Amino acid sequence: MYEIKDRVCASRTGSNGTMKLTGAMDILQDCSLLWLESEPSFRGFLVGNNLGMFVLSRQVDIIRLPVCGEKITVKTSVFACRSFFGYRNTVLYGENGLPCLLSWSLGAFVNLDTGRMVRLPQSEIDKVTIDEKIDMEYLDKKIILPDMPGQRMDAVTVKRNDIDIYHHMNNVKYVEAALELLPENFVINRLRIEYKRPAKLGDLLYPQxxxxxxxxxxxxxLDSQDNPYVIMEFS
Known part of the structure; x- marks a missing residue:
């Protein structure tokens, strides 16, 4: 278990006085990466072999979004690690110590030169601290789309500010693009994301x-040939 403490400041707060969903997801993501500080041997193995951890899917259950100025704690832990994949919980707690957001994610270990997934040796997996799964509803990583036509929207260009340390569009930026398209009064209780392939600087994303x-x-x-970069479900 690894944790960071923070406060909800103005830059992460929406016009309604509560933390933006994208701000909450940013700190969930940051905590997950900082977790490597608690696993120095595993971090050394990844760095030494030029490997990264790429998220393939994420589920976020929203109980409430904390308010501006509220002290928050984010905790992350790995509950399973199997050859190519790691399974993680990350939870954002409010000032009262109760959970605000529950999440689980599936990640893959990827060679940063080739972009291919890499099987970890069991000797390295055995060094990783494994914690128990948190109590939440775990939906499948694959999102099943309803059999009905979609509405096409104007293309979105991947900008320089969207790019992360892996030279791809940051995971939260896909959510940010989607939120601009949803009805303003739509209340989100759960978000599921299935990442298909990373978008890069200058790519055009065609929303449906x-x-x-x-x-x-x-x-x-989607890309211009209707191949998905990412699929999201908001409920």
Missing amino acids: MIKAPSANWYVLL
Whole structure:
């Protein structure tokens, strides 16, 4: 278990006085990467072999978004690690010590030169601290789309500010693009994301939106040939 403490400041706060969902996801992501500080041997193995940890899917359950000025704690832990993949919980707690956001994610170990997934040796997996899964509903990593047509929206260009340390569009930036398309009064209780392939600087993302009979919204960010970069479900 690794944790960081922070406060909800103005730059992460929306016009309603609560933390932006993207701000909350930023700190979930930051805590997950900083977790490597608690695993120096594993970090050394990744750096020495030029490997990175890429998120393949994420589920975020929103209980509430903390308010501006509130002290928060974010805790992250790995609950399974199997050859190519790692499974992680990350939770954001409010000042009262109760959870505000619950999440689990699936990540892959990737060679940063080739972009290919790499199987970790069991000797390295055995060094990683494994904690128990938190109590939450775990939905499948794969998002099943409703069989109905979607609405196409104007293309979004990947900008310099969207690029992260891996020279790809940062994971949260896909969510940011999708939120601009959702109805302003839509209340999000759960977000699921399936990352298909990374977008790079200058790429054009073609959004397609589907409103299901369940009232869930699906947002796909596609290339010009309708191949997905990412699929998101908002409920």
